[in-house]
Amino acid sequence: MIRKILIANRGEIAVRVVRACRDLHIQSVAIYTLPDKECLHVKVADEAHMLGTDPIKGYLDAKNIVKIALDCGADAIHPGYGFLSENYEFAKLVEDSGLIFIGPKSDVIRKMGDKNIARYLMKRNGVPIVPGTEKLNDETIEKIKEHAARIGYPVILKASGGGGGRGIRKVYHEDELEDAYNSCKREAKAYFNNDEVFMEKLVVNPRHIEFQILGDNYGNIIHLCERDCSIQRRHQKIIEIAPCPSISEALRKVMGVTAVAAAKAVGYSNVGTIEFLLDDDNHFYFMEMNTRIQVEHGVTEEITGVDLVVRQIRMAAGEILELKQSDIRPQGYAIEARITAENVRQNFIPAPGKITGYYPALGPSVRVDSHAYKDYEIPPFYDSLIAKLMVKATDYDLLVNKLERALKEFTIEGVQTIIPFLLAISKSREFRRGFFDTSYVEKNMDSILANTHDKFIENEADVKSAISEAITKHKKIYNC
Known part of the structure; x- marks a missing residue:
């Protein structure tokens, strides 16, 4: 039986999980970084624990999150979406600590989080997949061009560990391929710490x-x-x-x-x-x-x-x-x-x-x-x-x-x-x-x-200035 759940997330989805906990008469535990101390999920949960001052690292600190869950007597962790929700190492850490991970098993997350493994498993089980390749990272650009020619343009390059629209490049002609490939690898490394890339036939306007x-x-x-x-x-x-x-x-x-x-x-x-x-x-x-x-x-x-x-x-x-x-x-x-x-x-x-x-x-x-x-x-x-x-x-x-x-x-x-x-x-x-x-x-x-009628900041420099001002303001207020 689950009596208390720590919600390893913030914002709207954390509020949604708190409400589900209340419907089930389960205690809810919120976590937050200092800039989020006034966020609604902190206010509505039964208890809340601060992760630290860094606005991002706290929500990605798997060991600290599990420690808080154990220290407060939680039985389970709900990951929400984003952050660590599809991180199989986090799910395994939760499992190994004796807590319940509210989601699939860590091994399933690992397999389906790697798009190459997922494609292989689907193909093996008769699920239709888009024609494409396995990872391209160990191949020369000449070989990659051969793959593209065999598949037929247009093609799409994807990060193996990608998601959320990141690590994707569409390629319509051979002379675009090398730059797109290198760009895709850089973005994959930056966002997912995994620069493996694979190629598929681009399904046009699906x-x-x-x-x-x-x-x-x-x-x-x-x-x-x-x-x-x-x-x-x-x-x-x-x-x-x-x-x-x-x-x-x-x-x-x-x-x-x-x-x-x-x-x-x-x-x-x-x-x-x-x-x-x-x-x-x-x-x-x-x-x-x-x-x-x-x-x-x-x-x-x-x-x-x-x-x-x-x-x-x-x-x-x-x-x-x-x-x-x-x-x-x-x-x-x-x-x-x-x-x-x-x-x-x-x-x-x-x-x-x-x-x-x-x-x-x-x-x-x-x-x-x-x-x-x-x-x-x-x-x-x-x-x-x-x-x-x-x-x-x-x-x-x-x-x-x-x-x-x-x-x-x-x-x-x-x-x-x-x-x-x-x-x-x-x-x-x-x-x-x-x-x-x-x-x-x-x-x-x-x-x-x-047909969009509203007032918008039209100058890009003004937009960037407004964002920079907001970040500076938050860092000054929360000393982070």
């Missing part, structure tokens, strides 16, 4: 479809339908929809069965996501597996009625999954819009600062997951996510209408946000028809910006 997986420790695995995550900018999602409004029931069934087979192939347990690319001919390919709760998990909860974070905790505690695939019958549609503090006219550069007014959307079938509040100072050190706005409706057309209404009502003052940008998307004809792919934002950026 839809990004992912299936939510839920499994227990005894081999029982189901999926909870799919989400369409094609509305992206710089490979990062900004709008997610469940279920996908533009695929047939027959295709949904085949993809769902394949997703479950992929999870079973690696002995998966707890909550996870199988991500696919879907081309114009409705051919789908395994892209990756996320071995954690997703930012967009809420839309799946809205259409299925399954509380995924509660289920994570129960599965980790050893409960048997009583749900069968036939029990999952999605009701209507749900959509999530990620509201971030960013300047869209300056390539979505973060816009930290103090929130002087916070008025989230309300009304029927509206849900807001957030850690923001009036007078909260958004630190410049972390992801710029402020809130996740979710709406639910019986059909897709009504869903988009509700999204538009809720975005109009959602008011955040004091910082720049992408709400006007999201509102412009919600009004566009392509989005309303439900037919879009991962190139939608890039292709339509000019028209979306033309």
Whole structure:
């Protein structure tokens, strides 16, 4: 039985886990660095422990986090998303310490965190993968060019340990390959401390479809339908929809069965996501597996009625999954819009600062997951996510209408946000028809910006100056 959980994260997801703990009458423990001492997750948890003054290193200090968990009498650690959530060494450290890691086993995280191993396992088990190579690091540029010629341009280079849109380079012609390869390796080393790179055929303008997986420790695995995550900018999602409004029931069934087979192939347990690319001919390919709760998990909860974070905790505690695939019958549609503090006219550069007014959307079938509040100072050190706005409706057309209404009502003052940008998307004809792919934002950026009405800092130097000022201010206040 789990009586106390330490949440190895911050912000919105930490608040979400605290609420799940309260629903289960489980004690919650927050951790925080000094700049986060006023963050909502610190205020709402049953107890909180400071990690140190460094805004980033504290959340990445696996040994200290486990020590705090043991010292405070926690039974388990929930990693949230980001930070150490997909770090198999952290998961193993938790396991070896006698604590419960609320997620899959460390060995599964290790296998699926390496995209080369994941591709091999999927191919071996009959899951379709995009044609490509294994790691390229020991090969000459001439040999790499031979691989690209065999696969056929365009190709895409990916970091083996990558994620979050980092370590990716698209290559359309041979004369671009060498620079792209070297650049990809540098970014992979900088962000993931692993410069292994592999190559795939670039699926041009695909839809990004992912299936939510839920499994227990005894081999029982189901999926909870799919989400369409094609509305992206710089490979990062900004709008997610469940279920996908533009695929047939027959295709949904085949993809769902394949997703479950992929999870079973690696002995998966707890909550996870199988991500696919879907081309114009409705051919789908395994892209990756996320071995954690997703930012967009809420839309799946809205259409299925399954509380995924509660289920994570129960599965980790050893409960048997009583749900069968036939029990999952999605009701209507749900959509999530990620509201971030960013300047869209300056390539979505973060816009930290103090929130002087916070008025989230309300009304029927509206849900807001957030850690923001009036007078909260958004630190410049972390992801710029402020809130996740979710709406639910019986059909897709009504869903988009509700999204538009809720975005109009959602008011955040004091910082720049992408709400006007999201509102412009919600009004566009392509989005309303439900037919879009991962190139939608890039292709339509000019028209979306033309319909984005808000005040933005137009000068890039002013934007960078504002961020630098925010960082200096925080370091001075918190002596970090």
